[in-house]
Amino acid sequence: MRHVPSVIFPPFRLDLVNQRLWRDSRAIALTPKTFALLRHLLEHADQLVTKEELLGAVWPDTYVTDAVLKVCIGELRKALGDDATCPRFIETAHRRGYRFIGKITEEEERERQRDRETERQMAESLSVSPSLWRQQGKQAAARATCRHLWPVH
Numbered sequence: 001m002r003h004v005p006s007v008i009f010p011p012f013r014l015d016l017v018n019q020r021l022w023r024d025s026r027a028i029a030l031t032p033k034t035f036a037l038l039r040h041l042l043e044h045a046d047q048l049v050t051k052e053e054l055l056g057a058v059w060p061d062t063y064v065t066d067a068v069l070k071v072c073i074g075e076l077r078k079a080l081g082d083d084a085t086c087p088r089f090i091e092t093a094h095r096r097g098y099r100f101i102g103k104i105t106e107e108e109e110r111e112r113q114r115d116r117e118t119e120r121q122m123a124e125s126l127s128v129s130p131s132l133w134r135q136q137g138k139q140a141a142a143r144a145t146c147r148h149l150w151p152v153h
Contacts, residue, residue, distance in 0.1 A: 007042050009089065009102040012080065014042060021079065033058055034075045041090065041100040050097040073098060 007014045013022040019035050021028045030038070036058045041049060051066055059068070073090065076082075082089045089102040 007104055009042070009104040014038060028079050030079055031072075031075065034072050034079070037069075037072050038076055041098060042104060045100045045102075045104055048093050048097050048099050052097075054097065 005016045007016065011023055012028075014020075015022060016039070019032070021030050021035070021038070037054065040054060040057045051069055054069055055064060055066075058072070073092075077084060077087075077090060080089050084090075084092060087101060089100060091099045091101045093099060
């Protein structure tokens with residue numbers, strides 16, 4: 001079973017598939033626009049995202065003012081328990097935009113690393129190279145190992 005792709009920025013986890021924000025095991029309610037805003041900021045972490053870019057990404061083909069963005073940022077800060085004067089997650093670049101400054105890790109990458117390690121261990125236990133394991137698939141690699149260990153004459 002694969003893990004749901006998530007972005008983790010402790011103590012929070014943003015579930016990208018189910019569009020939910022979690023703090024440990026507790027779901028935090030976000031409006032769809034606030035979720036989209038957080039996702040966009042996370043996708044551009046440590047980069048200045050201009051107000052215009054955020055408005056275009058979260059409210060495409062809709063005319064909204066900076067005030068709507070400011071309200072949405074406020075909702076997001078409240079949900080994260082973040083403070084604009086001493087931010088841990090969302091930094092304001094006055095008159096320009098916002099920057100996500102929290103430390104993030106992508107769970108999907110960690111899952112891929114776990115999968116590669118599992119493949120390496122399985123291939124090693126069957127005396128098969130990891131590349132053969134990946135190229136031919138687990139069943140083909142296992143059959144090749146069986147033929148090697150117990151040849152049919």
